[in-house]
Amino acid sequence: MTAKDVRQILGARVLTGEELLEREINSACGADMMSDVLAFSKDHSVLLTGLCNPQVIRTAEMLDIACIIFVRGKKPEPAILEMAKARELIIMETGHRMFSACGMLYQAGLRGGKV
Amino acid sequence: MEDAVILNYTVSPDDFTRAGEASSDIKSKLKQLGVGTEVVRKVAIAMYEGEINMVIHAKGGEVSVVITPERIRMVLADKGPGIPDVELAMKAGYSTAPDEIRNLGFGAGMGLPNMKKYTDEMVIETKLGVGTTITMVVNM
Numbered sequence: 001m002t003a004k005d006v007r008q009i010l011g012a013r014v015l016t017g018e019e020l021l022e023r024e025i026n027s028a029c030g031a032d033m034m035s036d037v038l039a040f041s042k043d044h045s046v047l048l049t050g051l052c053n054p055q056v057i058r059t060a061e062m063l064d065i066a067c068i069i070f071v072r073g074k075k076p077e078p079a080i081l082e083m084a085k086a087r088e089l090i091i092m093e094t095g096h097r098m099f100s101a102c103g104m105l106y107q108a109g110l111r112g113g114k115v
Numbered sequence: 116m117e118d119a120v121i122l123n124y125t126v127s128p129d130d131f132t133r134a135g136e137a138s139s140d141i142k143s144k145l146k147q148l149g150v151g152t153e154v155v156r157k158v159a160i161a162m163y164e165g166e167i168n169m170v171i172h173a174k175g176g177e178v179s180v181v182i183t184p185e186r187i188r189m190v191l192a193d194k195g196p197g198i199p200d201v202e203l204a205m206k207a208g209y210s211t212a213p214d215e216i217r218n219l220g221f222g223a224g225m226g227l228p229n230m231k232k233y234t235d236e237m238v239i240e241t242k243l244g245v246g247t248t249i250t251m252v253v254n255m
Contacts, residue, residue, distance in 0.1 A: 033217075033220055039207075049220075058163065061159075062139075
């Protein structure tokens with residue numbers, strides 16, 4: 001699926017990276033602990049998280065994650081969005097909670113990928 | 116790449132927002148040098164974990180990276196409290212990070228094990244009250 005499909009499935013709002021929505025999304029991971037994302041994530045294109053600080057952007061940058069989705073209606077500060085923009089990341093926000101958001105994407109065929 | 120490329124950084128203390136700036140810069144330099152994606156990724160993750168550790172535990176420190184056609188060598192030196200039990204610190208899940216750090220998404224006790232996992236060599240030299248120097252090598 002593409003990032004555009006992800007947006008539609010979650011009814012998410014794109015906060016930055018609107019022009020990048022044709023990106024192919026192959027797998028996803030969901031976590032609030034960035035340590036765990038760094039430890040267990042490989043080849044993930046989407047990160048779903050309820051954590052909302054600059055280190056989420058940095059973690060995505062180090063792992064070449066293409067799209068971050070903030071769950072539970074978390075809204076990143078403008079400085080965080082600027083960081084994301086500079087790194088050509090897609091940022092979305094959804095009111096769904098983590099479990100539901102992950103479940104909706106899983107049901108649509110997205111998987112966890114390699115560990 | 117004929118000669119070695121040397122990069123030096125100072126990791127600023129207690130500024131969690133800026134933690135990762137050195138790793139970010141190293142990552143883009145490696146990409147510019149045409150280093151392979153997998154190697155860049157390993158270096159970026161190991162460096163980033165190291166940098167976060169320096170901010171959490173050691174009030175920052177100095178980072179030096181030497182890039183040659185054969186390998187990337189990273190030296191992270193701090194003047195922090197030192198690691199009392201390196202073997203224990205290397206255990207996945209063991210952490211001494213305070214709760215406020217965990218609230219920021221770190222301190223899961225995966226930092227050092229991750230650094231080892233993503234590098235080909237890792238040496239920890241530490242002395243209580245003096246500091247810690249971690250040397251990591253990723254082969255090209």
